[in-house]
Amino acid sequence: MGLGRLLAKGAAVALVVGMVVAFFPVVVALVVGTNWRGAADGLGGLPGISHDAPVSTAVVGFGYGVVCWALLFAGGAGALGVGLGDVDGSIPTASDTTAPADRQATVVDVVDGDTVDVRFTDGSFDTVRLLGVDAPETRGETYPAEFEGVADDAAGRQCLAESGAAATAFVERAVEDETVTLRFDALAPTRGDYDRLLAYVVVDGASLNRRLVAAGHARVYDSTFERTEAFYAAETEARAASAGLWSCRRTVG
Incomplete structure (x- = not known):
């Protein structure tokens, strides 16, 4: 296994943990404009969630969550051996292609x-x-x-x-x-x-x-x-x- 692939697998595992940590701020951020106080009351017992927390805290949490999701995708794709060319529609190089069946x-x-x-x-x-x-x-x-x-x-x-x-x-x-x-x-x-x-x-x-x-x-x-x-x-x-x-x-x- 190449070093790059090994690092990608390690990153994928680490980022799963980051996703879990980021999950609750994301949930809170999704309800910010409608019932922030109710969401805070309902989640008040969870780590990092406070009834008195300002809206900006949830917004920051949302941004952090999005970044973690993006990194998780990239790390997971690397761990599975998926290259950027497979995602963005780029044409594979000749060495990566096989001829269609007879x-x-x-x-x-x-x-x-x-x-x-x-x-x-x-x-x-x-x-x-x-x-x-x-x-x-x-x-x-x-x-x-x-x-x-x-x-x-x-x-x-x-x-x-x-x-x-x-x-x-x-x-x-x-x-x-x-x-x-x-x-x-x-x-x-x-x-x-x-x-x-x-x-x-x-x-x-x-x-x-x-x-x-x-x-x-x-x-x-x-x-x-x-x-x-x-x-x-x-x-x-x-x-x-x-x-x-x-x-x-x-x-x-």
Whole structure:
């Protein structure tokens, strides 16, 4: 047990005693404006309560009681291991987070090489952006600058357009109409742009995300996720082999 946690536990115990001591002045203060004399008569036999006590005494007691309650809360929270981030809504650090549980889903449509639509077992639908990868666009403009070494000219853009179609076909063959597992990452948000789920799509025990990178159908998307090193290693091998979209680098010059 850490010293801070031990001190917090000791403070919690000590403050319970302080709460009891402060309780009776708080009760008196709550009835100050209505029947102070009656309250004093009724509590006259208790320690610290006098029929002749001025109202200011009860007000001070009330303040003391509030402080004790606040300290009791803080000490008790510390003793239980509750941090301020748990109370004020702050986002926990990555080391304190765990990934959501896996979910089973059926792929009902392949949008492109890095996005699919799925249906869950409860009948609901959602869109999944494959975490950590970026395939050339098929429904919008692809920017060659995003793919290192590909020339930003008509030939480079045409090559990437064809690579995008190949990536989409690869995903269709792998998962369309298949039941897959959506696996989330503790370091990445559950949802990204356009409120799409961010997940690894696992089919037959293998990550489709990594397969796309290894086959050269996608680059590693510059973001934070647990499998970054493995994905970059797969991309390096795909580049060396000029696989998939990386063959477009031949248009340079």
